[in-house]
Amino acid sequence: MRKKEFKSESKRLLDLMINSIYTNKDIFLRELISNASDALDKLYYRSLTDKKVKVDKDKLEINVAFDEANRTITITDTGCGMTKDELEANLGTIAKSGSLQFKEGMSKEEKVDIIGQFGVGFYSAFMVSDKIVVTSRSVDSDEAYSWESEGADGYIITPAKKDEIGTEIVLHIKEDTDTEDYSKYLNEYELKSLIKKYSDYISFPIKMEVTHHELKDEEKHEYEDHKEIETINSMVPIWKRDKKDVEDSEYENFYMDKFNDYDKPLKVITSSVEGLTSYKAILFIPSHAPADYYSKEYEKGLALYSNGVMIMDKCADLLPDYFSFVKGVVDTEDLSLNISRELLQESHSLKLIAKNIESKIKKELETMMKDDRETYNSFFKTFGVQLKYGIYNNYGVDKDKLKDLIMFYSAKHERLVSLKEYVDEMKEGQEKIYYAAGSSVAKIDSLPQVEQVKDKDYDLLYLTDYVDEFAITAIQEYEGKKFANVENGDLDLETEEEKEETKKANESNSEMLKEMATELKEVSEVKFTNKLKKHPVCLTTKGDVSIEMQKVFDAMPNDLGIKAETVLEINEKHAIADKLKDLYKNNKKEFSKYTKILYSEARMIAGLPIENPTEISNLICEVISK
Numbered sequence: 001m002r003k004k005e006f007k008s009e010s011k012r013l014l015d016l017m018i019n020s021i022y023t024n025k026d027i028f029l030r031e032l033i034s035n036a037s038d039a040l041d042k043l044y045y046r047s048l049t050d051k052k053v054k055v056d057k058d059k060l061e062i063n064v065a066f067d068e069a070n071r072t073i074t075i076t077d078t079g080c081g082m083t084k085d086e087l088e089a090n091l092g093t094i095a096k097s098g099s100l101q102f103k104e105g106m107s108k109e110e111k112v113d114i115i116g117q118f119g120v121g122f123y124s125a126f127m128v129s130d131k132i133v134v135t136s137r138s139v140d141s142d143e144a145y146s147w148e149s150e151g152a153d154g155y156i157i158t159p160a161k162k163d164e165i166g167t168e169i170v171l172h173i174k175e176d177t178d179t180e181d182y183s184k185y186l187n188e189y190e191l192k193s194l195i196k197k198y199s200d201y202i203s204f205p206i207k208m209e210v211t212h213h214e215l216k217d218e219e220k221h222e223y224e225d226h227k228e229i230e231t232i233n234s235m236v237p238i239w240k241r242d243k244k245d246v247e248d249s250e251y252e253n254f255y256m257d258k259f260n261d262y263d264k265p266l267k268v269i270t271s272s273v274e275g276l277t278s279y280k281a282i283l284f285i286p287s288h289a290p291a292d293y294y295s296k297e298y299e300k301g302l303a304l305y306s307n308g309v310m311i312m313d314k315c316a317d318l319l320p321d322y323f324s325f326v327k328g329v330v331d332t333e334d335l336s337l338n339i340s341r342e343l344l345q346e347s348h349s350l351k352l353i354a355k356n357i358e359s360k361i362k363k364e365l366e367t368m369m370k371d372d373r374e375t376y377n378s379f380f381k382t383f384g385v386q387l388k389y390g391i392y393n394n395y396g397v398d399k400d401k402l403k404d405l406i407m408f409y410s411a412k413h414e415r416l417v418s419l420k421e422y423v424d425e426m427k428e429g430q431e432k433i434y435y436a437a438g439s440s441v442a443k444i445d446s447l448p449q450v451e452q453v454k455d456k457d458y459d460l461l462y463l464t465d466y467v468d469e470f471a472i473t474a475i476q477e478y479e480g481k482k483f484a485n486v487e488n489g490d491l492d493l494e495t496e497e498e499k500e501e502t503k504k505a506n507e508s509n510s511e512m513l514k515e516m517a518t519e520l521k522e523v524s525e526v527k528f529t530n531k532l533k534k535h536p537v538c539l540t541t542k543g544d545v546s547i548e549m550q551k552v553f554d555a556m557p558n559d560l561g562i563k564a565e566t567v568l569e570i571n572e573k574h575a576i577a578d579k580l581k582d583l584y585k586n587n588k589k590e591f592s593k594y595t596k597i598l599y600s601e602a603r604m605i606a607g608l609p610i611e612n613p614t615e616i617s618n619l620i621c622e623v624i625s626k
């Protein structure tokens with residue numbers, strides 16, 4: 001039998017597993033038990049929906065055994081099993097979504113981080129084993145197969161004998177080293193504690209042979225060992241237990257196990273509802289986004305149980321897209337077990353549960369924002385984009401649900417603030433919510449137009465995500481206050497006097513400004529302004545499309561032809577204004593050069609590309625070498 005190679009990424013992951021970069025090796029058992037439990041869930045669900053599959057519910061179980069002399073641990077389940085192809089597909093490859101990009105010289109922490117994003121799963125068993133043999137018979141096959149591997153150099157699959165449907169995994173435990181004690185796992189007490197600690201809530205019995213010391217003769221103090229198969233776990237699903245009896249660490253372990261995360265959740269939300277529909281739910285907000293979260297591969301959804309039996313592991317209808325990061329479990333008695341997926345979607349109870357869950361998540365997030373800003377900041381950093389995207393999606397239908405959950409960087413407070421906080425602090429006479437958009441806080445802060453708003457002692461919001469302006473445009477106004485991009489030409493922050501002054505300057509130089517606009521083509525207008533304080537020029541826009549929005553459109557693969565209407569504004573008080581006036585009268589050739597240079601400066605400040613950099617740099621040299 002030829003040995004097959006693992007897919008290269010799986011191989012690298014395996015290498016890391018074998019070299020044990022995880023310090024917590026104990027988790028191998030919970031991973032295997034969790035897989036076994038999933039397989040039992042699948043088989044049981046099949047039996048309810050497929051008449052051909054008959055299952056004796058009492059025989060659905062997991063068994064853990066060990067053999068100290070031969071250094072093996074055996075985990076057996078009577079679940080759905082795997083066909084030959086499934087053994088190949090499921091155990092020969094990992095990281096089905098995304099790719100593991102290991103770089104040379106990565107630190108251990110970085111590696112753990114990458115692996116963690118994919119979940120450790122079955123391969124974690126290689127942390128403690130130097131050989132693994134998986135023998136399985138699928139519910140869909142009359143034949144059994146063995147998958148065997150000694151680590152990174154490959155695996156073989158051979159026909160095997162197995163009478164019952166299900167899977168048996170034999171771990172050949174590594175020899176102890178100077179630093180690692182593997183023998184400790186070949187111990188009844190240790191295995192029992194691990195099952196209790198990590199897998200107590202598993203809804204199928206986890207059985208193990210347990211030794212009892214029994215007093216045989218009281219006088220002689222003689223004991224006799226007597227062995228008995230016992231169920232180790234309490235089998236009560238964690239969501240069915242009284243919340244006050246469950247330790248935080250139990251919720252955390254459950255989350256990490258069930259949803260394959262190496263990190264604790266940021267927030268645990270429990271919910272128990274009785275009424276029109278009754279259900280229990282545990283929801284988790286992860287502390288970091290899964291590797292594939294912002295890709296198409298990511299599947300949202302909550303695990304759906306009907307009275308303790310899993311119906312579906314990712315029920316998408318239970319979560320709106322903007323809360324797609326939430327993980328969790330919902331258990332209800334109101335859904336029939338053998339409901340088809342089509343009927344499930346139509347189910348009134350499911351819709352009601354989804355609605356309740358949505359408002360529960362929203363309420364919890366609002367409370368977190370109010371009472372625990374630090375955690376909220378961390379949440380927002382990870383998933384804020386999703387909320388902002390939710391506001392702008394579907395023509396803004398959900399904006400009112402989400403507008404109080406978003407935050408933007410405040411120039412005044414130098415931290416994230418909510419729209420409510422901004423509006424509550426608005427100055428007397430301030431009519432609008434001012435914002436500026438750009439790729440970073442520092443870049444926005446140096447925009448010439450920002451100064452004018454700061455001078456008024458008004459706060460400004462800095463929008464640094466590409467989706468921000470689209471979200472703001474969808475919201476339109478908050479508590480009756482409209483949003484104003486400082487880059488927009490008619491911000492209307494000048495005094496009447498200043499306005500009059502600018503009007504005059506523009507009128508008396510209208511010929512010159514018109515000529516500049518003709519020369520530049522791309523701008524719709526060139527005008528004098530007094531909003532710029534010390535800066536010579538800036539680019540502003542008219543209409544609804546801002547410069548930042550245009551950048552987003554430009555980056556799209558299909559050219560929508562959406563362009564911002566731009567205006568070149570020149571500081572009338574700056575020395576450059578007089579220079580221009582002079583050249584316009586006396587040296588038209590120089591005037592044209594200055595016009596082009598100034599426009600390029602304005603584009604550069606706005607973060608827009610200069611289309612003809614060589615020409616501009618030559619012009620600058622000509623001018624400065626005079």
Ligand code: ADP
Nearest residue numbers: 035036039079081082090091119121122123167
């Ligand atoms: P995950 O459980 O996150 O999918 P694993 O690497 O732990 O990743 O397992 C890969 C796949 O192998 C599982 O999704 C499942 O299809 C299959 N599998 C693992 N263990 C068993 C088992 N005991 N019975 C049936 N299928 C199993």
